[in-house]
Amino acid sequence: MVTPTAVHLQTLVLLCFVVSPSRPVCVDIPSETDAVLGKSMKLTCISCIKRDEIKSKTHVDWYYMPDKEKDTQSNKTHIYKYDVNSAVESDGPFKGRLAWNGSQDLQDVSIRIINVTYNDRGIYECIVYRQFEFDSFKPSVSLTKKIKLTVKAKATGDAAALYSQIMMYVLLVCLTFWLLVEMVYCYRKISKSDEQALDTAY
Numbered sequence: 001m002v003t004p005t006a007v008h009l010q011t012l013v014l015l016c017f018v019v020s021p022s023r024p025v026c027v028d029i030p031s032e033t034d035a036v037l038g039k040s041m042k043l044t045c046i047s048c049i050k051r052d053e054i055k056s057k058t059h060v061d062w063y064y065m066p067d068k069e070k071d072t073q074s075n076k077t078h079i080y081k082y083d084v085n086s087a088v089e090s091d092g093p094f095k096g097r098l099a100w101n102g103s104q105d106l107q108d109v110s111i112r113i114i115n116v117t118y119n120d121r122g123i124y125e126c127i128v129y130r131q132f133e134f135d136s137f138k139p140s141v142s143l144t145k146k147i148k149l150t151v152k153a154k155a156t157g158d159a160a161a162l163y164s165q166i167m168m169y170v171l172l173v174c175l176t177f178w179l180l181v182e183m184v185y186c187y188r189k190i191s192k193s194d195e196q197a198l199d200t201a202y
Contacts, residue, residue: 026107031147035116036155042101044110045126047143055133058106059083063125064094067148076125080111093119121151 031044049056062080079094080087087100094113101112109128113120124147131140 031110031145033147033149034156035113035120035149035151037116037118037151037153039116039155041113041116041120041149042110043113043124043126043147043149044108045128045145045147046108046110047128047130048107049105049130056130057084057133058109059129060102060106060109061127061129062098062111063127065123065125066119067122082106082109116151118151121149123148 026046026048028046028048029044032042035041043062045060060080060082061078064077064079065075077092078090079092080089080098082088082100082102089095089098097114099112099114101110102108109126126143126145126147128143129140130142131138
């Protein structure tokens with residue numbers, strides 16, 4: 001005979017298995033724009049796919065435009081591309097200093113600049129092209145994002161960002177502790193009610 005306590009315990013264990021392996025959510029966040037001289041810098045480009053089960057072919061191009069004076073034309077230079085599961089650097093001043101920093105599902109198609117120089121200041125353009133694969137037709141969609149990068153000699157601390165990170169971790173710890181307390185409380189309450197039911201039965 002299965003007691004109510006066993007049933008409730010099985011329900012709690014099942015809930016833990018259902019909640020814990022939850023899939024990560026794609027969040028479109030802006031890229032950092034302040035690089036530090038001599039350090040590496042990630043140029044973030046997010047292109048979320050609303051339905052993961054849809055197959056698609058993704059092509060990514062990165063361009064660079066130097067930061068010029070007003071009323072002057074900037075030349076757009078192709079610096080990086082990702083196509084058919086392979087990343088290729090273009091010849092130029094960035095050759096050997098770019099690395100793929102995206103995700104396996106190609107929702108994050110970011111790149112990283114290694115050993116940043118003052119000449120890396122300017123506008124970076126990320127163009128994502130997706131072609132979805134259906135039985136009868138193949139629709140496509142494109143996304144363009146621009147990042148204006150500045151280069152500083154030394155890193156400057158951001159007190160607000162540091163405070164936000166600390167508060168985020170504190171909140172996460174508190175929520176985890178609260179969840180554990182609630183689970184223990186529910187378990188004890190269920191056990192007590194089960195014992196009372198058994199005592200009444202006998």
